[in-house]
Amino acid sequence: MNVLMYGVSWCGDCRAARKFLAAHSIEYTEIDVDRDAEAASELVRCVGKRAVPQLVIDGEWFQPYKPGRGLLIDELHERLRIARD
Numbered sequence: 001m002n003v004l005m006y007g008v009s010w011c012g013d014c015r016a017a018r019k020f021l022a023a024h025s026i027e028y029t030e031i032d033v034d035r036d037a038e039a040a041s042e043l044v045r046c047v048g049k050r051a052v053p054q055l056v057i058d059g060e061w062f063q064p065y066k067p068g069r070g071l072l073i074d075e076l077h078e079r080l081r082i083a084r085d
Contacts (some may be wrong), residue, residue, distance in 0.1 A: 001080070003028035004056040007041050013065045014073075017053040020071060022066075024082050055079075 001071045004012040005021070005028050007014035021028050039082060044050050046061055057079055065071050077084055 001004050001026075002056075003080075005030045006033055006054040006056070007052045008032060008034045008070065011052055012052045013071065016071045017055070017064050020073070020076060024080065026080055026082075 003026060005014075005017060007017065008028055009032065016060070031039045033050065034042055042051060043052070043054060045053055047063070048074070051063065053064055055064050062075075062079055064076055076082070
């Protein structure tokens, strides 16, 4: 599985996504859109806004959080094919 995460260092939802991925031993490549203007432009082009975190899982874009709800744990388990405990 190929996982990219578009994020920024100061974002609480990005920290939660990193923690989730680490806790489940999911390898990923992080792209900091504050440091990479081209990646920030790609994010806006693909998602329509500069909202982070965004995951790209095997080429499919997925927003792993919902404002007011936080990290979408059930959806992350499903999309990353992680068995529930």
